[in-house]
Amino acid sequence: MRRFFSLAALSVVVGAAAPSAHAQPLTLQSWADETWLRFTDRSGMVDGRFSRSGILQRFHRRMDAQYDINLLTTRWPPDDDAEWHTHANGARIYAGSFERAEMATGLEMKVAAPLSRRWTLGVTVQSEHDLENRHDLLRAGVTRVLRRGVDAYVESSLKSDKADMDGTAGVRWRRRGVEARADVTVLDFANGVVSGNNRLLRDLLYDSTYRYARQPVALRTTLRTALGARAWAELQTAEAEPGRVTMERLTQPGGFAQGERAGYRGLLVGSRLGRAAQLGAFATTARARTERSPLAPAASSLDDFVLVEETRQAGVLGTAAPAARLHLSMWTGVTARTETRDYRHPDSSGAPADVHYADRAFDARLVTRYGAPAGGVQLVADAAYDDRHNVRGLGTVPGRQAVPHYSLMRAALMAGWRGPSRTEFLLGVRLEHDIDTPGGTLRRALSEAGYQGRGTFYW
Numbered sequence: 001m002r003r004f005f006s007l008a009a010l011s012v013v014v015g016a017a018a019p020s021a022h023a024q025p026l027t028l029q030s031w032a033d034e035t036w037l038r039f040t041d042r043s044g045m046v047d048g049r050f051s052r053s054g055i056l057q058r059f060h061r062r063m064d065a066q067y068d069i070n071l072l073t074t075r076w077p078p079d080d081d082a083e084w085h086t087h088a089n090g091a092r093i094y095a096g097s098f099e100r101a102e103m104a105t106g107l108e109m110k111v112a113a114p115l116s117r118r119w120t121l122g123v124t125v126q127s128e129h130d131l132e133n134r135h136d137l138l139r140a141g142v143t144r145v146l147r148r149g150v151d152a153y154v155e156s157s158l159k160s161d162k163a164d165m166d167g168t169a170g171v172r173w174r175r176r177g178v179e180a181r182a183d184v185t186v187l188d189f190a191n192g193v194v195s196g197n198n199r200l201l202r203d204l205l206y207d208s209t210y211r212y213a214r215q216p217v218a219l220r221t222t223l224r225t226a227l228g229a230r231a232w233a234e235l236q237t238a239e240a241e242p243g244r245v246t247m248e249r250l251t252q253p254g255g256f257a258q259g260e261r262a263g264y265r266g267l268l269v270g271s272r273l274g275r276a277a278q279l280g281a282f283a284t285t286a287r288a289r290t291e292r293s294p295l296a297p298a299a300s301s302l303d304d305f306v307l308v309e310e311t312r313q314a315g316v317l318g319t320a321a322p323a324a325r326l327h328l329s330m331w332t333g334v335t336a337r338t339e340t341r342d343y344r345h346p347d348s349s350g351a352p353a354d355v356h357y358a359d360r361a362f363d364a365r366l367v368t369r370y371g372a373p374a375g376g377v378q379l380v381a382d383a384a385y386d387d388r389h390n391v392r393g394l395g396t397v398p399g400r401q402a403v404p405h406y407s408l409m410r411a412a413l414m415a416g417w418r419g420p421s422r423t424e425f426l427l428g429v430r431l432e433h434d435i436d437t438p439g440g441t442l443r444r445a446l447s448e449a450g451y452q453g454r455g456t457f458y459w
Helices: 002-012 029-040 067-074 078-084 190-195
Strands: 090-097 103-114 119-129 134-147 150-158 167-175 178-186 208-214 217-227 231-249 255-272 277-294 305-323 326-343 355-370 376-392 405-418 424-436 447-458
Touching (some): 029 217, 029 231, 029 255, 067 090, 067 355, 078 090, 078 326, 078 447, 376 424
Antiparallel strands (some): 090 103, 090 447, 103 119, 119 134, 134 150, 150 167, 178 217, 208 231, 217 231, 231 255, 255 277, 305 326, 326 355, 355 376, 424 447
């Protein structure tokens, strides 16, 4: 009961955009922004800057088989993402229970205001907390109109850990149904300014220090273009160029040198189907490589490995408004995840075992909303399905259900209120049903699986 009222108080603060028959074009921007955070805000990952789990950090001991599907029904649906990225000012939030002691929470806020005829000041806040992410990132920047359709911008992240700040400069071009954006980000750019490229490692209680042998730089591009009168395409790419860093311990001998590289690619093609529906197909991939070696030679070391992480996904998504008070949002995808960890001395006594892991999943989500778009009571059913198979390496990565296959279903039933100025909040209960868990210990009966809420408002 305490969880219920805590979530209720949190959800009332903000609310979600009203869907309409003329919905905004579907987009991969939220996926790109979340993946970008994993590359650039490394200290905001749950295991910290120098985790042996790598850059993507998709597997942890506390993750059980229900973790992915609980997040799927908690986060914002595709139509809300599409609406969000068309506004300059707004805020949105989600919160949902995923285990007895913790909730998954997300918050995004953005504000832009003109400084003069050609200059605009912008501030964004991005917060994400779950078993993978611990991001609380504030960004501030300025944009200048260079000429019609062309803008240039610079921005910096602002963090309490001074040297853990990134600087970005880029340009955006928009004309006749085409939008292109490209920027370059210098990761931890304040490191040299604050501490001469020799900074203390805060997440290890300042008992270590690290310096860059090669300053990491990340490149990011976005391209959206119309394909005729009713269709469009979107391309998202990013590459964190090879960086090299040395970490040394201050309280005892030891340390390691680490090379790292990461990137993503995403493509979406969408089309409007009449006045009240749209459908899109997408394919994405995210990949990271971490190569670590100890500073002092060792016959066997946990810091002597090459780790490669990859997540590939393809699927379809869409929205429809078959009636004035009825709105549907759908997402489905096939996901392939692989992880390999090769130790350089696998035959040495006491050396850890290599990891060669892979799994495949089919996921689907359908969000059904009933309520007047102009305002009033809103009823939402958010249903999801997760079917996951282990391909190889069962039990070699932390967490997850220790069985080769499981199928789970969730249904979140939420109610809320829509007011003026696109303000809305939703709050409800999540129900679970475990369809197939051979050899597992999950419950098969329909039962309550926690509470969740979402909301957004624009101004």
